[in-house]
Amino acid sequence: MAKAPSTEDIAFLRERFSEAITGVREGLGEISCYVDPRYIVDVCRFLRDDSRFQFNLLSDLCGADLGMDQEPRFEVIYHLYSIPVGHRLRLKAQLPPDEPTIESVTSVWKTANWHERETFDMFGIVFTGHPDLRRILMPEEFQWHPLRKDYPVRGYDDF
Amino acid sequence: MELEQDQLRERARPSKPSTQRTIFAEDASGIIDINEINERELGSTMTLSMGPQHPSTHGVLRLELELDGEVVKSTKPDIGYLHTGMEKLMEAKKYQSNICITDRMDYLNPMGNNLGYVLAVEKLLQLEIPPRAQCIRVLMCELQRIASHLVWIGTHALDVGAMSVFFYAFDEREKILNMFEDVCGGRMTPSYFRVGGMFQDLPAGFDGKVRQFLSEFPAALDAFDTLLTGNRIFRNRLEGVGVISAEDAISWGLTGPSLRASGIEHDVRRAEPYSGYELYDFDIPTRTAGDVWARYHVRRQEFRESLKIVLQCIDKMPGGPIKADNDKVVLPDRDDMKTHMDALIHHFLIAADGFKVPEGEVYVAIEGSKGELGYYIVADGSERPYRCHVRGPSFINLSALPSMVEGSLIADVVAVIGSIDIVLGEIDR
Numbered sequence: 082m083a084k085a086p087s088t089e090d091i092a093f094l095r096e097r098f099s100e101a102i103t104g105v106r107e108g109l110g111e112i113s114c115y116v117d118p119r120y121i122v123d124v125c126r127f128l129r130d131d132s133r134f135q136f137n138l139l140s141d142l143c144g145a146d147l148g149m150d151q152e153p154r155f156e157v158i159y160h161l162y163s164i165p166v167g168h169r170l171r172l173k174a175q176l177p178p179d180e181p182t183i184e185s186v187t188s189v190w191k192t193a194n195w196h197e198r199e200t201f202d203m204f205g206i207v208f209t210g211h212p213d214l215r216r217i218l219m220p221e222e223f224q225w226h227p228l229r230k231d232y233p234v235r236g237y238d239d240f
Numbered sequence: 241m242e243l244e245q246d247q248l249r250e251r252a253r254p255s256k257p258s259t260q261r262t263i264f265a266e267d268a269s270g271i272i273d274i275n276e277i278n279e280r281e282l283g284s285t286m287t288l289s290m291g292p293q294h295p296s297t298h299g300v301l302r303l304e305l306e307l308d309g310e311v312v313k314s315t316k317p318d319i320g321y322l323h324t325g326m327e328k329l330m331e332a333k334k335y336q337s338n339i340c341i342t343d344r345m346d347y348l349n350p351m352g353n354n355l356g357y358v359l360a361v362e363k364l365l366q367l368e369i370p371p372r373a374q375c376i377r378v379l380m381c382e383l384q385r386i387a388s389h390l391v392w393i394g395t396h397a398l399d400v401g402a403m404s405v406f407f408y409a410f411d412e413r414e415k416i417l418n419m420f421e422d423v424c425g426g427r428m429t430p431s432y433f434r435v436g437g438m439f440q441d442l443p444a445g446f447d448g449k450v451r452q453f454l455s456e457f458p459a460a461l462d463a464f465d466t467l468l469t470g471n472r473i474f475r476n477r478l479e480g481v482g483v484i485s486a487e488d489a490i491s492w493g494l495t496g497p498s499l500r501a502s503g504i505e506h507d508v509r510r511a512e513p514y515s516g517y518e519l520y521d522f523d524i525p526t527r528t529a530g531d532v533w534a535r536y537h538v539r540r541q542e543f544r545e546s547l548k549i550v551l552q553c554i555d556k557m558p559g560g561p562i563k564a565d566n567d568k569v570v571l572p573d574r575d576d577m578k579t580h581m582d583a584l585i586h587h588f589l590i591a592a593d594g595f596k597v598p599e600g601e602v603y604v605a606i607e608g609s610k611g612e613l614g615y616y617i618v619a620d621g622s623e624r625p626y627r628c629h630v631r632g633p634s635f636i637n638l639s640a641l642p643s644m645v646e647g648s649l650i651a652d653v654v655a656v657i658g659s660i661d662i663v664l665g666e667i668d669r
Contacts, residue, residue, distance in 0.1 A: 083512050083605070108600050109363055137490050140605065141614050141631040160603050160616065160631075164490065164506050171603065192493025195639040203327075218320040218668060227328055234332045236325075 083169045085112045090133060098124055111171060118157075118174040118183045125189045128161060128170070136161035136170060139186070142196035144204040146230045147175075154178035155206055159186070176206060185211040203228035285313055290653070292321055298395060298657065299664030301638075310649050315642040322668035330628040334594035335361050336435060338628070343429040345630060346666035348391050351377075351384035351420075352608040354433035359514055360604040360615040361435045364597050367566060371558040373437040374516040379450075379553035380423075380432060381515075381606075382546040386457075387416040388609035388661075389539050389546075396536070396658035397468055400477045405467050412460045415453055422446060435595075436570035437563030447554050454551055461543055469540065478533040482644040482656035485530060492640035495633055496611025497538040498660050502530035508607035515606075519556075520549045532652075532659040539661070569595045594623030610634055610661050632666035 086094075091112060095102050101120030106113045116124050128136040141160040148154065153175035161170045174183055185208035186193045197208040198217040205226035208214055216223065225232050291302035300321035306313040326345060330338045342357045343350040355377055362369065394409030417427040422443050424432040432439055468474045484494070489502040499506055507524045509517040525541035527534035563570045571590055572583035597619040605614040611633025620626040637660045644660075645653050 082514060083603075109366075109602055111602060113601070138495075139493055140612065141603065141616060141629070143616060143629040143631075145618065145627045145629075158616065158629075160614065162605075164504060164511075167511055169603070190493065191488075191491045191643075192636055192639065195635065199635075216320075218323040220320070227325060232328075234325075234328055 082110065084167055085110060086134065086168045086170055093133070094128075097127070111169065113171040113173055115173050115175065118176060121157075121159075121172070121174050122184050122186055122189065124172065125159070125161075125186050128172075129189055134168070134170075135163045135165050136168075138162040138164055139190035139192050139196070140169070142186075142193055142200065144200040144206055144228070146204060146228065149178075149231050152178065155181045155204060157183055157200065157206060181206045182209060183207075184209050185214075187211055202226070205229070284308055288650075292318075298662055301657075301662070301664055301667075303653070305650065305653070307650060310651075312645050312648055312650055312653060315645050315653070317638055317641060319638070319664070319667050322664050324669070326669045327628055327630065330625055332624065334623050335597060335625065336590070336594060338625070339433060339435075340429070340431050342630075343426075343431050344665060345632065345669055346608065346610070346613075346634065346663045347428055348388040348663050349384055349609045349613075350429055351380040351432065352388075352606060352613060354431065355381055355515065356604060356606045356608070356613045356615045358433045358435050359606065360602050360617045361597065362564075363602045363604055364600050364617065364619050365435070365566075365569060367436050367564045367569065369437060369515075369564055370561045371516065372560045373562045373564075375553050375557050376438055376442060376562065377433065377515050378517065378520065379550060379557075380420075382549045382553070383416050383419065383450075385546045385609045386543060386550075387413045389543055390416075392539060392658070392661045393464060393468075396655075396661075397474070399654045399658040400474065402468060402471070402474055405464060408460060408463055408467075412457060415456075419446070419449055419453070422449065434563070434570070436566060437561070441562050447557070450550060450554050454547060454554075457547065458544075461540075464540070468536075475533065477652075477655055478536055478659075479531060480529075481532045481648060481652045482659060483529070483531045484640065484644050488643065489530065489640070492643065493636040494611070494640055495636070496607065496609070497542060498535055498611065498637050498640075500524065500526045501534035501538045503528040508605050508612055512605065514604070520552050522546075522548050532655050535659040596621060596623050597625075605631070608633055610663070610666075611637060630666075630669060632669065634660075634662040634664075634666045635669075638662050638667055 091105055101117050101124050102114055103117055104115040128134045140162040143158050145156040145158060146154065147156060155176040157174045159172040176183060183206065185197055195217060197211055198214060200206050201208060201214055202216040202219050203226055285306050285308045288305045288307055289302060290305055292300040302318040304316040304318060326341050330341055339354055339357060342353040346353055390409040390413040394406035397405035420430050421427050424430045424439060484502055486502045486504050489499050503526060505524050505526045510524060522545045525538050527537050567586045572587050576583040577587050599619055599621045601618045603614055603616045605612050613633055614631030616629040617625050618627040641656065645656050
């Protein structure tokens with residue numbers, strides 16, 4: 082099963098980014114770090130390049146809607162994996178309900194390109210600095226973001 | 241005379257643009273008026289739309305190719321034709337109902353999809369799975385990997401012009417699908433896995449059928465080698481095409497055989513063993529060239545590695561139960577239901593209301609036939625997932641396609657698509 086970085090490594094990371102990392106949560110052997118959205122690219126680049134972490138593979142990137150009445154409402158979730166070390170780490174950046182915007186990590190991992198397009202398409206989260214931020218699964222003229230909790234499962238009739 | 245010509249020209253060019261006859265054509269920027277194309281400066285490149293009906297696109301994929309003669313300048317994959325909102329649907333359905341949805345994502349690897357999903361839910365529930373169920377799961381996933389690779393080798397060869405391999409490959413695949421039909425009734429969409437174990441035990445005499453397959457299949461692999469590996473035309477079509485370096489492959493998030501062909505020995509079965517994979521002896525084939533020929537070789541060798549695992553499963557198949565010991569989650573046996581009142585009640589409650597999963601979130605990755613297949617599930621304590629995201633390896637591998645085909649010939653594009661082994665059902669979800 083998946084291995085997570087040691088508590089010393091996480092303490093080191095928190096010390097290095099005392100302002101950027103707002104919290105750490107552990108559960109079922111997995112670690113989630115809550116990152117201030119303003120620093121996401123710095124934290125990601127550090128985690129990729131630092132010899133202790135070497136998170137060279139962005140396993141997955143997705144969004145989540147925490148609920149219509151929640152503040153912050155949206156979350157962008159990064160699943161990092163290190164091929165040399167074999168550790169997994171989850172990063173989370175929380176965004177406000179209105180105009181959720183976060184900087185793109187395509188400059189760190191190229192694979193973020195399509196993940197971010199999908200997250201934009203499904204949740205309407207805008208990734209600044211993305212080279213080609215267009216809808217990817219839904220048609221261009223589609224007005225909604227279907228994975229938001231206020232979008233009905235059966236969709237709208239007039240589309 | 242001049243005047244007449246001027247008048248004619250005037251008549252030919254209507255003053256209002258709205259009365260102009262518009263002919264629509266596809267272009268990189270979408271649907272445009274063909275008159276606009278004529279007015280544009282004629283550059284040296286042309287844009288060609290390949291698909292969504294093109295046979296080599298393995299489903300409904302459309303590629304917008306910008307060509308300079310026969311050389312591909314840039315590629316833009318256009319996906320979403322099969323999008324059915326499965327992730328949204330999974331939020332609305334109970335945990336046990338979602339197993340059927342996972343079958344339909346990568347429809348060439350449904351057993352693997354089942355496994356990834358149930359492992360994630362079981363991790364949330366912290367269920368202990370009996371060894372026999374784990375062994376059956378590994379057996380099914382490895383047979384499925386062979387079946388999936390058989391479709392790949394058949395279609396990949398077909399794409400580059402070797403027709404006959406397809407028929408041999410599908411003949412072998414039929415044997416595996418027949419075995420799936422024996423164990424659970426389903427062939428393409430088996431839904432054989434359950435949260436906590438399996439839906440039913442293996443039928444009597446099943447290991448005999450698997451042993452027969454194991455004895456026959458190496459001859460088919462030798463036939464593929466004769467038809468393809470030693471075929472100089474096939475080799476010339478594949479060698480040096482669609483090269484991706486190890487560094488780029490990781491940055492693009494490639495996993496599975498596509499990553500291993502670039503020289504990275506990474507396999508989730510070895511790196512993070514699940515479902516008892518640490519008990520089996522198998523090798524991880526790798527190549528360093530990173531081209532289509534290397535990807536062909538990695539998958540070709542994986543057939544034999546999967547056969548090794550299948551044989552070990554059959555030899556070491558442990559006895560015992562095939563379901564976890566948990567009345568609240570796992571459906572009771574049919575016989576118990578007919579004789580025990582409490583078993584009947586549990587059956588009714590699980591079937592009607594589902595089971596509650598404690599609050600939490602997990603990301604579970606397995607080695608699918610195409611790469612790392614990940615399930616990220618957020619549970620809110622109810623009987624339905626709050627959020628379920630699938631990391632489909634085909635989706636990620638396809639996103640790397642433009643970087644692989646840039647600068648190659650248009651005929652090589654089909655070879656590269658075949659080599660990354662994509663399934664559109666998983667890409668669009």
